[in-house]
Amino acid sequence: MEPLLRSVRGRRLLPLGPALLVLAAALVGRDLTGLPALILALAAAAGVFWAVSWVAEQAARSRLEECRLEEELLQSQKMAAIGQLSSGIAHEINTPLAVIGQEAELGLMELDLPDLKAQAGLDAARDNLRQIALQVERCREITHKLLSLSRKMEAIVQDTDVNALTEDMVLLVEKEARLKDIELRRNYAESLPPVATDPALLRQVILNLLNNANQAVERQGHVVISTDMPARDRVRISVEDSGPGISPENMAKLFTPFFTTKPPGQGTGLGLSMCMTIMQRLGGAIQAASPPGRGARFEILLPLRPNGRGD
Amino acid sequence: MENVRVLVVDDEKDFVDLFVNRFNKRNVQASGAGSGPDALKFLQEQPVDVVVLDLKMPGMDGIEVLKEIKKRHPLVEVIMLTGHGSVEAGLQGMGHGAYDFIMKPFNIEDLLVRIHKARERKVLNEGRQG
Amino acid sequence: MPTPPAKVLVVDDEERFGANMVKILEANGIKARHAADGEEGLAEAARKSYDVILLDMKMPGLSGKDVLKRLREAKVPSKVVVLTGHASVDDAVELINMGAYDYLLKPCKTEQLVKMISLAYEQRLIEQRELG
Numbered sequence: 001m002e003p004l005l006r007s008v009r010g011r012r013l014l015p016l017g018p019a020l021l022v023l024a025a026a027l028v029g030r031d032l033t034g035l036p037a038l039i040l041a042l043a044a045a046a047g048v049f050w051a052v053s054w055v056a057e058q059a060a061r062s063r064l065e066e067c068r069l070e071e072e073l074l075q076s077q078k079m080a081a082i083g084q085l086s087s088g089i090a091h092e093i094n095t096p097l098a099v100i101g102q103e104a105e106l107g108l109m110e111l112d113l114p115d116l117k118a119q120a121g122l123d124a125a126r127d128n129l130r131q132i133a134l135q136v137e138r139c140r141e142i143t144h145k146l147l148s149l150s151r152k153m154e155a156i157v158q159d160t161d162v163n164a165l166t167e168d169m170v171l172l173v174e175k176e177a178r179l180k181d182i183e184l185r186r187n188y189a190e191s192l193p194p195v196a197t198d199p200a201l202l203r204q205v206i207l208n209l210l211n212n213a214n215q216a217v218e219r220q221g222h223v224v225i226s227t228d229m230p231a232r233d234r235v236r237i238s239v240e241d242s243g244p245g246i247s248p249e250n251m252a253k254l255f256t257p258f259f260t261t262k263p264p265g266q267g268t269g270l271g272l273s274m275c276m277t278i279m280q281r282l283g284g285a286i287q288a289a290s291p292p293g294r295g296a297r298f299e300i301l302l303p304l305r306p307n308g309r310g311d
Numbered sequence: 312m313e314n315v316r317v318l319v320v321d322d323e324k325d326f327v328d329l330f331v332n333r334f335n336k337r338n339v340q341a342s343g344a345g346s347g348p349d350a351l352k353f354l355q356e357q358p359v360d361v362v363v364l365d366l367k368m369p370g371m372d373g374i375e376v377l378k379e380i381k382k383r384h385p386l387v388e389v390i391m392l393t394g395h396g397s398v399e400a401g402l403q404g405m406g407h408g409a410y411d412f413i414m415k416p417f418n419i420e421d422l423l424v425r426i427h428k429a430r431e432r433k434v435l436n437e438g439r440q441g
Numbered sequence: 442m443p444t445p446p447a448k449v450l451v452v453d454d455e456e457r458f459g460a461n462m463v464k465i466l467e468a469n470g471i472k473a474r475h476a477a478d479g480e481e482g483l484a485e486a487a488r489k490s491y492d493v494i495l496l497d498m499k500m501p502g503l504s505g506k507d508v509l510k511r512l513r514e515a516k517v518p519s520k521v522v523v524l525t526g527h528a529s530v531d532d533a534v535e536l537i538n539m540g541a542y543d544y545l546l547k548p549c550k551t552e553q554l555v556k557m558i559s560l561a562y563e564q565r566l567i568e569q570r571e572l573g
Contacts, residue, residue, distance in 0.1 A: 087527070094526035095455065098548035102461035105551060109468060140548050147527055147546075156435050158428060172393075172401045172412060199428070203412075204405045211398050382533055382543075 082257065083277070090143040097139050104132040155198040155281050157306060162195050162202075162235050163188045163227055169206045170225055173214060180219050187226035195235050196305045197282050205275045205286070209239040209298050212271065215262075216243030216296060233304050234284075240297040246290040254288055275300075282306060314340045315430045316358060320350040320376065321365040321392065330363070333419055339426065347371030347379070354384050361429045363422070364409075366393045366400055374403055381408040386436055388429035392417075447562040448490070449473045452482035452508065453497040453524070462495070469555050479503025483511055491519045493561045496541075498525040506539070513540040518568070520561035524549070 026041075107129045111122050167186070174184050213223040221242035230236050246254065253259045257273040272286075279286045283306035290296040317339050319330045327343035334341035342357070344350040348371060350362065362380060366373035377389055388410040393400060401412060410429050413422055449471050453459045459475035466473035476482040479500055486494060494512070498505035509521060523536050523544035533544050542561050545554060 091527035094547045095458070098526075099455065099458050099461065101548045102458065102465060106461060106464055109464075136548060137550075144546060154439075156432055156439075158431055158435070168412065169401075171414060173398050175395055176398055200405065200410050200432070204402075207398070207401055207405065211402065214398075383537060385534055 086146050086257065090146040093139070094143050097136055097143065101133060101136040101140075104129045104136065108133075155201060155306070157196050158199055159194040160197050160199045160202065162192050162237065162302070165199055165202060166206055166225060166227060166237055169203060169210055172207065173210045177214050177223070180214070180217075182214055182217050182220070183222040185222055185224045187224055189226075189228045192227060192229065192235055193304060195302055197284075197302055201278045201282060202302070205278050205300060206237065206239075208271045208275050209300070212298075213239050213241035213243070213296075216241045218243070230301070235302045235304065237300045237302070238297060241295045243295045245292065245294065246288065246296050251288065251290060255286070314338050315426060316340045316342075316360045317363060317426060318342050318344060318350060318353055318359045318361075319363045320344045320347070320368075322346060322368045323365075334423075337419075337423060339423070347376035350376060351379055351383070354380065354387065359384075359387055360433050361426050362387055362389045363426070364389050364391055366391055366397070366404070374400070374407060377404060377407050377409055386433055388433050390422075390425055390429055444566070446470055446472050447492045447558055449493045449495060449558060450476060450482065450485055450491040450519070451495045452476045452479065452500075452505075453495070454478050454500040455497075465551055466555075466558075469551070471555070471558060479505070479508045482508055483515075486512065486517050486519060487515070492565045493542075493558050494519045494521045495524050496521050498523060498527075506536075509536065509539050509541060518565070520565055522557055522561060 108126060110116070111126050111129070116122060166188070170184055170186065177184055210223070210225070217223060223242070224238075224240045226236075226238045226240075228236050228238075250259075250261065255272050255276045259272070276286055279300060279302075282302060284300060284302040286298065286300050288296060288298050315338075317334060319327055319334075319341065320343075321327050321330075322345055324345060327345065331341045331343045342353065342359075344353050346368060350364075353359070354362075364373055364376060364380075368376070371379075373391060377391070380387055380389055385408075389408065390411045390413060391400075391404045391409045392413055392415060394415045404412065410432060411425050413425060449466055451459050451462045451466075451473060453462070453475070454477060456477065459477065463473040463475050474485065476485045480503055482494070482496070483503070485491075494517075496505050496508060500508075503511075505523065505525070509523070512519070512521060520542040521540065523541050524547055525532075525544060526547045536544055542564070543557060545557060
């Protein structure tokens, strides 16, 4: 009854209920008499009523689905626009950045000239110039990374064994994890059907999540990697870590470009936003949860077949 | 379906010879190169579908070679070979276009499957470009 | 006989960038000259034989791509290294197909640039020997 009352269409159909009830009762009760007639009438009416509410619920659900898909499309358009904007900016910034780097280099050369070279009093100035060069390098990493992200990440679809692919990435990460006393626990589904997706892009996402999980745990802890099928048409890969978890404020910003909890200079904060872009391109999704005191859990959802999207 | 053409690049000559030998016996047209520059030269002269590339080499290292290959022959798929798991190398490699990774020592059947998957991707990619 | 220093032409519309580049290259044993736009670059390349041409892509008037095309048409043997603030993989492949020797993304480390110039120069010397 509740979905019926909640949806607009449902509310419009509601008055139909009692009307159909009466009609049904009248029709059915015509050829019978007494108690059997009454019971049959009521049963038929109830049946009709439930049929009506079921139809209303389906209508409500499909409207909700439409809204959700519209929102997803808007979100991916937004991300595409952000991507274009940031690559445009990165492109423009590279030019003055190059000049700044040159000026710092030439400045150091000037201070190295024979009549200035021996002057220790200029050491502070030399250090300043070296710092400038260093910071230019930092900027360069950011712009180059942004530009490499904006490259077309077209999905090339191949039948993929998700368990094997996930295990490949876990093996890649395991040696370093063990050195830091981090245990990688596998919890793979018994058998998964082959998934039509882009294995190279999927590898990047999984490796990113594993890397993040290991960094969150830092030392002595565990990361659980699982695969399963939450529904008939999709596969889920989860990476759960025993780290300190993610605060509610950070949860909201998690997938935005440049968001990072690492200290300045370490990492560019582009990993998770890239993962989200990739998952959208694969027709899937990525979500995160961090219940207090229970580390963090990242889930990737992949449809068995990318739903009719061109790529 | 014609044999897949594979180039293995590794500075260990014994490894390269063994690889070429074993894979030629399995319907793979395999060739070897001992360094990045040799590999790039080979790719200029002969068509190759898949390159199996060692990550750690003296001189021009694996990532540099990968970058050059993807720059000049973007349709050639590269499988990186690594002696130990390195997350950084993995992320870097994939960021620069490597298709897959395999750790040494590897199982020959396993590598064969990956080589075929890599070739499949090349064919699909070529299909789009044409 | 020791190898003469490489002769490099820097074609870039940013005055400061071009002037700085010449100073830095000269400090690294390379003879360099700056041309402030595509037309000037083409004229200079025709006037003197350069081993390597560093070519900016985004220029007003004649674009880097246009210059590259004209250089190729005129069969100028200099090795062209494209210097650009932005290059996608597709752009890079296109430029190399159009005859560029290689490309570098700005800002680039001097060490990297000098290394690329010497590789291009070596290639040039080999080709000159084969012809002469």
